[in-house]
Amino acid sequence: MFLRLIGCKLIRIKGDHLIYGRVDLKRPIVITADREVPVFIIRNNLRTLGFSIKEYLNCLKQI
Structure with a gap:
């Protein structure tokens, strides 16, 4: 999963x-x-992470 790849840990459910x-x-x-996670949620989370869409897509290619 993308979030684990970039060092995030599951805190709670x-x-x-x-x-x-x-x-x-x-x-x-x-x-x-x-x-499915809506696009606006993905974009908001990328902003929180400090990632661009291009960086996100490059990471997805590695998964």
Whole structure:
């Protein structure tokens, strides 16, 4: 999974949401576990991580 590849760890699960964190992040990364993640959520999480879309796509190629 992308988040584990970049050093995020699963902090907790609340309902159908997975909450990931990393020491240098100001806020957690939240995704849904049971359905596709909408594009706007991916973009918001990339902004939190400090990743561009191009960097994200390059990481996905490695998975």
